[in-house]
Amino acid sequence: MNSLLARFPVRLLIGLAAPALLIGWWQWQASAHIVSFAPPAAVGSALVEMLRSGDLLRDTLSTLARAFTGLAIGAPLGVALGIAMGIWKPVDRVLGPLLHALRQVPMIGWLPLMGLWFGVGEGTELIVVSMSAFFPSMLNSHAGVAEVERRYLEVGSILRFGTVQRIRFILLPAAMPLVLTGITQALAFAWIATIGTELLTGAGSGLGVAMGQAQMQQRLDVMLVVIGATAALGFVINHLFRRLRRSALRWQPSLP
Amino acid sequence: MASRAADFPVAGGAGAGFRFRLPPVGAVVPLVALLMAWQIACLTGLFPPQVLVPPSGVARALVDMTQSGELQRHVGDSLFRLTVGFAIGAVAGMAFGAVIALSRLAEAALSPLFMTLWQVPVIAFVPMMVMFLGIDEPFKLAVVAIAAFFPMALATFDGIRGVPRNWFEVAKVYRLRLPQLIRRILLPATVPAVLTGLRVSLTRAWVVLVAAELLAADSGIGQMMEMGRQLFQIDVVLAGVMVSGLIGFLLDRGARWVESRATRWRAA
Numbered sequence: 001m002n003s004l005l006a007r008f009p010v011r012l013l014i015g016l017a018a019p020a021l022l023i024g025w026w027q028w029q030a031s032a033h034i035v036s037f038a039p040p041a042a043v044g045s046a047l048v049e050m051l052r053s054g055d056l057l058r059d060t061l062s063t064l065a066r067a068f069t070g071l072a073i074g075a076p077l078g079v080a081l082g083i084a085m086g087i088w089k090p091v092d093r094v095l096g097p098l099l100h101a102l103r104q105v106p107m108i109g110w111l112p113l114m115g116l117w118f119g120v121g122e123g124t125e126l127i128v129v130s131m132s133a134f135f136p137s138m139l140n141s142h143a144g145v146a147e148v149e150r151r152y153l154e155v156g157s158i159l160r161f162g163t164v165q166r167i168r169f170i171l172l173p174a175a176m177p178l179v180l181t182g183i184t185q186a187l188a189f190a191w192i193a194t195i196g197t198e199l200l201t202g203a204g205s206g207l208g209v210a211m212g213q214a215q216m217q218q219r220l221d222v223m224l225v226v227i228g229a230t231a232a233l234g235f236v237i238n239h240l241f242r243r244l245r246r247s248a249l250r251w252q253p254s255l256p
Numbered sequence: 257m258a259s260r261a262a263d264f265p266v267a268g269g270a271g272a273g274f275r276f277r278l279p280p281v282g283a284v285v286p287l288v289a290l291l292m293a294w295q296i297a298c299l300t301g302l303f304p305p306q307v308l309v310p311p312s313g314v315a316r317a318l319v320d321m322t323q324s325g326e327l328q329r330h331v332g333d334s335l336f337r338l339t340v341g342f343a344i345g346a347v348a349g350m351a352f353g354a355v356i357a358l359s360r361l362a363e364a365a366l367s368p369l370f371m372t373l374w375q376v377p378v379i380a381f382v383p384m385m386v387m388f389l390g391i392d393e394p395f396k397l398a399v400v401a402i403a404a405f406f407p408m409a410l411a412t413f414d415g416i417r418g419v420p421r422n423w424f425e426v427a428k429v430y431r432l433r434l435p436q437l438i439r440r441i442l443l444p445a446t447v448p449a450v451l452t453g454l455r456v457s458l459t460r461a462w463v464v465l466v467a468a469e470l471l472a473a474d475s476g477i478g479q480m481m482e483m484g485r486q487l488f489q490i491d492v493v494l495a496g497v498m499v500s501g502l503i504g505f506l507l508d509r510g511a512r513w514v515e516s517r518a519t520r521w522r523a524a
Contacts (some may be wrong), residue, residue, distance in 0.1 A: 014361070015368035022369070028472040097287050104508075105501035106463040108379075109478070111470060112485035113493050117307065196467055199379065210381075215383035223384050231375040 017213045022131070038221040047228075063206040066122075067187075069196040070129030075186045077130075078137030080178055085138075086145025086175070087167060099138065107132045107189070108196050115201070116235035122204045125197040130192035133186040140182025145176030187241055191234055207233075223250060306333070307492040314498065317491035326480075331499065333361070334465060334476040341400025342461050347452060349405040354411025354442075363368065378403045378464050382471060391472035403464040404457040411453020441465035448519045455511035464498050477503070 023040050030039035038046075050056040081099075085092040107128060114124040148171055156170045198208025207226050214223040291311050297303055299309035305313070321327035356363040356370070382399060389395040422443065427437050469478025478502045484492030 011364050014364040018369045019364055019372075075423050094286050097284070098290055101287065101501065104505040105497050106466045106471065106504060108463065109466040109481065109497060109500045112481040113490075113497055116485050116490055116493060118489065190378060196379040199383065200467065200470055211380065211383045215386055218387060220384070220387065223387070227376055227380050227384065230377065231372065234273050234377065235375045 019246045038219070038224075042221040043224045046219070047225045050222065050225055055223065056229060059205055059207050059210045059226070062204060063194055063198065063208065064233070065127060066125060066204075066206060067190045070126055070194065071133045071183075071187055073126070074133030074190065075137040075183050078134040078139075078186065079141045079182065082138040082141030082143075082182070083145050083172070083175065083179075086142045087171060090154035092142075099135075103135050103139075107135075107193055108200065111197060111200055120201050120203060125194070125201055125203060128197050129190050129193045131188040136185035136189055137179075137182040141175060142179045144178030144182075144243065145171050147178075148174040177249055179246060180229070181250065183240050184238075184245055188234075188238060191237065195230060279414050305487070305488070309494060313491045314494045317495045318498075319488075321492070321495065327495075327499070330477050330480045331382045331503070334469065334478070335503075336463055337396045337400055337476065338462060341397040341465070342404045342458060344397065345401030345461065346403030346457060348401070349408025349453075349457070350450065352405070353409035353414060356409075357413045357416035361470045374406050376412075378406070378460070382468060386472060396468055396473065396476075399468045400461045400465050403461040407457040407460060408453050409437055410452075411456070412446065415449025415453070416442060417443045418449065448515075451511075451515045451518055455508065455515060458511050459504060459509050462507055466500055486495055 034047060047056075081091075081095070085096060110128055110131060111124065114127050118124045118127065152163045152170050152174055153166070155164050161169065167226040193212075194206070195208045198204075199212050200208075202209050202212050207230050211223060214220075228241055289396075294308075295310045295312060298305070298308055298313075318327065352366075352370075356366055376400070381402060385395055386397055389398055406513075419442065423441055424437075427441055433438060465476075466478040469476040470482050471478075473479035477496055481493050481496035481500075482492070484496060
């Protein structure tokens, strides 16, 4: 049995069995005329329709733009603040408790408050996405600097490093892996927050907005196309970032 | 995190000596200072009350809602959904993770579908679930259950796969039956990973529940905030932010406490 499972075609066949069963069940449900249960074939035609009209491309691009703009705002702030908190303890003492308190609130839970302050629109969406990117970058960068190995610091003190040299040659390189981990996490969080805020506010265009509209129009086929696009994009982005992280850390001999 | 940072003499150079944990007072002072600055900013009219309510106003809203029983109802409903949905999702996730970890056939058959679905943020399933389940209680329980299911299944899978092979060989030597194998070897060996999975999925479930309540609910913390927004009751919204943050914090801390208690034997 196990030797049979080691062969790729066999694995592929077995792996496809569960999705095939699922699609078969779905076809059966759809043909039993259950309301709003579009048959599997309808998803294909919805995909073609959405590709042809350009809706899918527009929604995808604006979701990507929102997620990466949020990342571009939140992650550098988080990295800078996290490193500053790791290097200068007074900064940590003053800001740490506040940031850790703010962090406890589910990010999407900020939406009503931000909606009241800035109106329910694209600005609010971007703020919440940026906040979602901020916290993982901040926490990981802080940990990266704060948990630098003692012996590195000892070498620095033997070489009589000044503050700038210690930061430049010891703390920053040592913190790099965790900083990049933080940014990778920030990307994942920003991506989820983008879909969530788009879905909840319904402002502008984007995959989340399209999902919300599909729900209101009871278009299961459109919804599944959008969910599929979300999954594929999330997978590709995470994969790309992991490769980027690995190539940025080539110089590190042993990396998990 | 802050206490770990204090273990290293980073700021003062290698000669600065050790510093141990920050005293709790030190952590509280900046927060109190912030609350005071917030109160003063509101009292001096820097922010009009339509924009920012002072901490005293938020406290009053909390007291009022407690006296009318409204707050208890929202918190109770949210926690009930969290408990039931989480229990369903976590148990199902554990069972699923155990099955695909123990059987190569089950893994080959189910893990591709599982891994594909796992790429989708749980929140993206919300509109589809609203279509099928409506916006009532089953929908919210299902959202929480799904949010808990995935991390739980992965943690259980990793935990069981991480059990050293020779432990199974020992079990074979002792001719342990399956129930015994599970009770004597698998359970103790996988407890740490499963507890970490429980903590992660608990906090995720809470986040997703608040989002689902914001979208569609007649009660719960999320709905309380959303109603506050629609009625321009900024004190209610701020109270909701605080309560949801506090609940998230307590869930995380509680799970960490259980985790450290239950895995104490490993250090010995």
